[in-house]
Amino acid sequence: MAMDESLKSELQKAGVFVTSIEQLYNWGRKNSIWPLQFGLACCAIEMIATACARYDMARFGAEVFRPSPRQADLMIVAGTVTKKMAPQVVRLFNQMPEPKYVIAMGACAISGGPFKEGYNVLKGIDRYIPVDVHIPGCPPRPEALLHALITLQKQIEQDHLTGKRKLRAYDREQKAEWLVPAYGEHDLEPPRNPEVWKPEPQVRPEAK
Amino acid sequence: METLNQIKDRIEAAVPSVRLAIEGRSLVVDREHLLEVARFLKNDAELAMDYVSNLCAVDWLPRKVKVKEGGQDVEKDLPGFLEVVYDFYSMAKKHGPLQLRCRTDGREGMLSLPSITPLFRGAEFQEREAFDLYGIRFKGHPDLRRILMWDGFKDFPMRKDYQQPDDHEWEPTPHDEVLQQAKKHWPAPSAAPVKPA
Amino acid sequence: MIQPFTTPESGYTLIPKEGAIETQTIEVSMGPHHPSTHGVFRMDVVLDGEEVKRLKPVFGYLHRNHEQLAEKMNWLGSIPFTDRLDYFCSMSNNWAYCHAVEQLAGIKVPERAEYIRVIMAELTRLINHSCLAGFLLSDAGAWGTPLLYAFREREKILDLFESVSGARMMCNYMRFGGVRADVSDDWLACARKVVENYPRFLDELEALITGNEILLARTQQVGILPRELAINASVTGPMLRASGVDYDIRKVDRYGIYDRFDFRVPLGEVGDVYDRYYVRILEMRESVKILQQALRDIPEGPFDAGVKMRNFKVPAGDGYGRIEAPKGELGFYLVSDGGTRPYRYHVRAPSFINLTILEDMCLGHKVADVIVILGSVDIVRGEVDR
Numbered sequence: 001m002a003m004d005e006s007l008k009s010e011l012q013k014a015g016v017f018v019t020s021i022e023q024l025y026n027w028g029r030k031n032s033i034w035p036l037q038f039g040l041a042c043c044a045i046e047m048i049a050t051a052c053a054r055y056d057m058a059r060f061g062a063e064v065f066r067p068s069p070r071q072a073d074l075m076i077v078a079g080t081v082t083k084k085m086a087p088q089v090v091r092l093f094n095q096m097p098e099p100k101y102v103i104a105m106g107a108c109a110i111s112g113g114p115f116k117e118g119y120n121v122l123k124g125i126d127r128y129i130p131v132d133v134h135i136p137g138c139p140p141r142p143e144a145l146l147h148a149l150i151t152l153q154k155q156i157e158q159d160h161l162t163g164k165r166k167l168r169a170y171d172r173e174q175k176a177e178w179l180v181p182a183y184g185e186h187d188l189e190p191p192r193n194p195e196v197w198k199p200e201p202q203v204r205p206e207a208k
Numbered sequence: 209m210e211t212l213n214q215i216k217d218r219i220e221a222a223v224p225s226v227r228l229a230i231e232g233r234s235l236v237v238d239r240e241h242l243l244e245v246a247r248f249l250k251n252d253a254e255l256a257m258d259y260v261s262n263l264c265a266v267d268w269l270p271r272k273v274k275v276k277e278g279g280q281d282v283e284k285d286l287p288g289f290l291e292v293v294y295d296f297y298s299m300a301k302k303h304g305p306l307q308l309r310c311r312t313d314g315r316e317g318m319l320s321l322p323s324i325t326p327l328f329r330g331a332e333f334q335e336r337e338a339f340d341l342y343g344i345r346f347k348g349h350p351d352l353r354r355i356l357m358w359d360g361f362k363d364f365p366m367r368k369d370y371q372q373p374d375d376h377e378w379e380p381t382p383h384d385e386v387l388q389q390a391k392k393h394w395p396a397p398s399a400a401p402v403k404p405a
Numbered sequence: 406m407i408q409p410f411t412t413p414e415s416g417y418t419l420i421p422k423e424g425a426i427e428t429q430t431i432e433v434s435m436g437p438h439h440p441s442t443h444g445v446f447r448m449d450v451v452l453d454g455e456e457v458k459r460l461k462p463v464f465g466y467l468h469r470n471h472e473q474l475a476e477k478m479n480w481l482g483s484i485p486f487t488d489r490l491d492y493f494c495s496m497s498n499n500w501a502y503c504h505a506v507e508q509l510a511g512i513k514v515p516e517r518a519e520y521i522r523v524i525m526a527e528l529t530r531l532i533n534h535s536c537l538a539g540f541l542l543s544d545a546g547a548w549g550t551p552l553l554y555a556f557r558e559r560e561k562i563l564d565l566f567e568s569v570s571g572a573r574m575m576c577n578y579m580r581f582g583g584v585r586a587d588v589s590d591d592w593l594a595c596a597r598k599v600v601e602n603y604p605r606f607l608d609e610l611e612a613l614i615t616g617n618e619i620l621l622a623r624t625q626q627v628g629i630l631p632r633e634l635a636i637n638a639s640v641t642g643p644m645l646r647a648s649g650v651d652y653d654i655r656k657v658d659r660y661g662i663y664d665r666f667d668f669r670v671p672l673g674e675v676g677d678v679y680d681r682y683y684v685r686i687l688e689m690r691e692s693v694k695i696l697q698q699a700l701r702d703i704p705e706g707p708f709d710a711g712v713k714m715r716n717f718k719v720p721a722g723d724g725y726g727r728i729e730a731p732k733g734e735l736g737f738y739l740v741s742d743g744g745t746r747p748y749r750y751h752v753r754a755p756s757f758i759n760l761t762i763l764e765d766m767c768l769g770h771k772v773a774d775v776i777v778i779l780g781s782v783d784i785v786r787g788e789v790d791r
Contacts, residue, residue, distance in 0.1 A: 037440050041467055041787055042492035042574065044444065052556035067440035082790075084358055085445055085466040088437055114486065117477065118470030119365045119372045120357065139492075139574055185362040187373035232722065258636050262725055264738050264751040293738065295725050299636050299652050305725060330639020332761050333464075341472075356465035356790060366473055 022161050029073075029099070030061075030156040033149070036072035037065035038092065041079025043106040043139040050142040060149050069095040074152070076145075077131075080108035080115055081122040083188050090128045090180045098169030098176065099159070103148050104131045107138045114138060127192040129178055209303040215255070222248050234293070234307035242310050243322045243348075249296055249306065250327055257296035257306055260324065263334040265342040266291045267315070267368045288315040290344055294324070294331075312344060315367075323349035341366035428454030433772070437466045441544045441776045444786030448763075448775065455771045460764040464757075468790040475750040480506060480581070480717050483750065488575040490752060491788040493533045496525040496566070497730040499579035504660060505726025505737035506581050510719045512710055518583035519662045520703040524596065525578065526728075527692040527699070528566070531603060532559050533731035534643075534685040534692075535610070537783050541682055542614060544780035545623045551614060558606050561599050568592060581717065583709025593700060600696045607689055615683065624678035628766040628778035631676060638762045641755050642733025643688060644782060647673035647680040654729035661728075665702075666695045678781040685783075718745055725753075732756050732783055752791055756784040 011018050019027075039047060051057045051065065066072045069092045081089055093102070104125055107113030112123040125131065132155060133148045140148075160166045168174045178196065181188040210218075216228050216235060226241040237245050249257040270288040274281050290312045297304030312319040323346035325332045335346045336355040343364035346352055354361060363370055374389060436447030445466035451459040471490065475483040487502045488495035500522055507514060514522075539555030563573045569588055570576040578585050588596075614620055630640070635648040645652055653670040655663040671687035673680030721743035727736035733755025740749035759782050767775045 038438060039444055041444065041469075042489055045492055045574065048552070049556055049560070052560075053553050054557070054560045069438075080467060080469050082466060082468055084356075084468065085437060088445075088466075092438055114489070115469040115471075115474065117372075118474055119370070120465075120468045120470055123375060141573065183358040183360050185360060187375065191373065191375050260639055261641075261727070261734060262736050262738055262751070262753040264749075264753075266740060266749045293723075295736075295738070299650060302652070302657050307725070328639065329634070329637045329761055330758060332638075333757060354465075356468040358465070365470070 022159075023157075025161065026157050026159055029159075030153040032064075033060075033062040033074045033101075033152070033156075034064045034066050034072050035062055035074040035076050036069055036092070036096065037067045038075060039078050040081060040085065040089075041108065043078035043109070046139045046142055047076055047078045047105065047145060050145045055142040055146065057146065057149070060146065060153070062149055069093075070097065072096055073099065074101045074103065076103045076105050077109040077125045078105040080113065081125045082120045083122055084120060084183075086122045086125075086128060086188060087180050087182065089125065090178055093129045094177050094180065099167055100169075101132045101152055101156070102129055103133045103135065103145075103152060105135050105145060105148070106140055107136060110134050110136065122188075127197040128181065130196055209301075209306075210254070215306065218252070218254075219245055219248055222252075231309070234309050236309045236311070239310060239312075239321055242308070243324060243327070245308065246294075246324045246327055255306070256298045256300045257304070259297045259299045259304075260294055260328040260330050261297050261305065262293070262295040263324075263331050263338065264293055265338040265344055265366075266293060267342060267366065269315075269368050289313065290315060290319055290342055292321055292338060292344065318345060319343060320345040320347050322347050323352075325349050340364075343367070430458065435775070436463075441780070443540065443779070443784050446779070446784065446786060446789070448779075450767075450772065450775065452772055455773075457767045457770055457772060457775060460767045460775065462760055462763055464790055466790065467786040469787070471791040472750050472752065476747055479745045480719060480747060481714050483747075484579070485575065485577045488577055489787055490754065490791060491730065491732060491735075491756070491785045492574060493536060493785055494529045494731050495574060495576045496529040496578060497728065497735065499576065500526055500661075501726065501728045501730060501735040502737050503579045503581055504728055505724060505739050506719060508726045509722060509724040509739055509741060510581065512582040512712055514582055514661075515707045515710055516662075516704050517587075517706040518708050518710070520699050521584050521588055521708060522579065523661060523663070523666075523699045524588075524696060524703070525566075525576075525584075527696045528562050528596070528599075530692045530731045531689055531696075532562050533783075534689045535559065535606070537685060537780075538610060538614065538682065541678075541777070541780040542620070544776045545620060547619075551610070554606070554610060554613070558603070565592065565596055565599060568595075580709055580712070580714065582712040583707070585709075587708040593703065596696075597700050600693055600700060603693050604690065607686065607693075611686060615686065620682075621679065623774075623777055624682060624781075626675070627678045627770060627774050628781060629675060629677045630762060630766055634762060634765060635676070638765075639758050640733070640762060641759065642729070642731070642783075643684045644681055644733065644759055646670060647684040648676035649673055654727060654734055658727070666698050668692075668695050678777055681781040681783075716745060718743065719747075723749075727753065730755060732785070732788070733759055752788075754788040754791060756782070757789045757791075760784060760789065 008018050051063055057063050075093055104110050109125050112121045115121045116123055133152050135144050135148045137144055161170055179193045212230055220226060223241055223244045227238040229236040249255050268289055271286050272283045273286045275284050292310050294308040296306045310321055321344055323335055325335055326348055335349055338344050339352055340354045340356050430453050433450045433452055435450055437445040447463040449461045450457055471486055484499055487498040490498045535555040535558055539552035542551035566576050567573050569592055570578040630648045632648045632650055635645050649672050651670060651672055656670060668691045671684050673684050719741040721741055723740040725736055725738045727734050735755055736753035738751040739747050742748045766778050
């Protein structure tokens with residue numbers, strides 16, 4: 001149930017804090033994100049640098065990098081996802097408990113980046129798993145990763161636990177598992193998951 | 209280090225019936241005697257080429273070469289082949305490089321070359337890589353499997369005539385080959401689904 | 406199988422205390438997602454109890470088709486891609502590629518550019534080796550702390566790189582016949598300060614790590630690489646020198662201007678993990694020496710040879726150029742058909758070939774040692790799979 005914001009701030013001035021379960025719950029979740037310790041390529045080094053002394057990700061409550069997907073909330077896809085690695089990435093994502101989030105870090109994770117024309121490079125991880133935040137850059141600076149984390153925290157703040165727009169994790173109707181591609185003879189099979197990857201249809205420009 | 213000609217003469221004396229040719233900075237060795245030549249280079253006290261630094265395959269498509277014949281430039285058709293280049297150095301004598309080349313017969317079918325892995329462990333993964341990406345089978349290799357691509361993969365992707373899987377269906381700034389590929393996925397304006405306004 | 410027996414007096418079934426516990430052979434796939442495999446590396450390990458019986462490295466999880474992409478683009482276009490080979494040492498990779506192309510095209514590099522290149526390459530070596538020490542200790546169980554020290558120092562050097570090239574990691578700084586931008590006097594002053602303070606960091610690191618009892622127990626006599634095998638398996642770089650082979654391309658080929666500097670090549674005796682760690686620490690001290698000399702002697706002058714980068718063409722031919730990158734011999738084999746793009750472009754990646762003898766080093770050790778041994782090989786996936 002929505003709360004009257006003006007009443008809430010009035011009460012706060014009087015020293016009374018009013019909140020809803022939803023807000024409290026999201027506040028707790030957003031400040032204790034546990035990322036999966038999962039580096040793929042160059043961006044992983046910047047991810048480590050973000051967790052190290054100068055940038056100090058711990059200030060945002062996300063320093064507990066977990067090696068096991070079972071204990072992680074956030075997957076930072078840091079680097080080029082190759083076709084050989086894609087099934088493992090999806091499987092790791094499937095193994096993470098809900099509610100879970102994905103940050104696609106760097107140009108490669110978004111679209112294949114500079115390696116897009118390679119035969120073994122997946123053209124963006126969002127062909128197989130839903131991505132919440134994209135960070136451009138090759139590699140993105142640690143500040144950019146921190147910005148993505150804050151963006152994600154804002155998104156978590158807005159999550160709904162009930163109602164029509166409730167979170168995927170609390171909706172029994174929604175899928176909990178994503179399709180794991182198989183190695184084919186020439187390419188991954190299928191090359192994209194149509195349930196996740198829905199680009200706008202491209203129309204050929206008229207001949208000038 | 210001795211000159212290439214001296215080395216060639218010494219190899220010819222040591223390995224009977226070997227066919228050698230000098231091309232640029234490198235020695236072209238025939239397939240049958242590659243292993244023996246490599247063994248000679250390794251064991252010879254003067255050369256002591258104990259270290260194979262680099263091993264890589266090159267795909268040569270059929271091409272036309274200009275050859276001088278009787279003072280005239282004549283265009284000749286050169287058949288395509290796959291070539292493996294070896295760069296030998298000596299760690300004991302600190303000299304090098306000595307470059308060997310070995311060629312397959314044509315580009316199609318089962319192409320095989322002798323493996324030098326029994327002599328030089330350092331060639332093990334590099335030969336596997338050449339097999340994976342170019343499809344050269346190295347006879348005598350202890351463990352010839354695909355190394356970079358997955359096991360069920362059928363193509364040899366570094367060959368010049370390799371066709372990539374068609375997965376460029378969406379591209380914000382297509383150009384060149386990608387544009388040609390992407391066009392296949394773009395419906396003509398008339399056939400495109402109408403977007404609800 | 407140990408037979409349980411029953412004593413007639415008590416009637417209890419007892420399990421004998423003597424005799425070994427039977428172990429089973431199990432196959433474990435370590436990686437590609439594993440906290441200590443330095444990226445997406447996978448090892449198929451056959452274990453008997455905790456002892457390693459067989460080990461097969463599996464590659465390709467970061468195979469980004471660098472070679473094929475380079476064959477599709479012009480000569481200059483590959484330089485940013487070399488950054489992404491060994492993403493700790495982008496400057497050395499740039500240099501290796503430019504060195505190979507310059508050899509092939511016969512370009513002479515001006516004096517100042519050579520000095521700048523040496524400074525950048527040695528700073529890169531400092532980054533690489535100090536981060537290796539951090540990662541190795543992480544692998545040995547000291548989570549975090551040594552890595553934080555190493556990354557603190559790395560940031561200082563990355564600041565230098567950023568101010569001169571515009572990027573922290575992917576510098577894309579060197580060009581055929583020189584470098585992209587000149588370094589200022591202020592930059593040199595900053596670099597001198599960083600280099601001056603570096604031995605203090607090394608002393609700190611060594612005080613923390615080198616004599617540490619746990620480190621000694623974990624690393625000494627572990628993963629011994631014999632001298633002959635190291636040569637035969639084409640192992641290069643600090644790993645080779647830790648096995649006692651005096652082979653440093655900076656000394657052997659004397660490429661660039663390395664013949665002008667006074668430095669020594671540290672060698673190991675045993676060839677175990679500890680030697681590989683300590684050789685790197687000593688190499689950093691030698692790098693500091695080189696840096697001090699280079700920063701002292703750097704002359705004025707042009708910083709590139711004025712090569713036209715647009716439509717840059719290389720005369721037809723082929724060549725192999727190599728330099729001593731922090732991880733070992735980094736070589737580029739290039740074939741040109743006289744056009745604007747290479748016909749064949751091959752990277753001889755040191756960390757890929759150094760993994761050849763991973764199985765030999767790990768056999769007979771415990772599974773926990775595999776991680777430490779792999780850490781001491783110093784691999785970067787971008788370079789292993791390319």
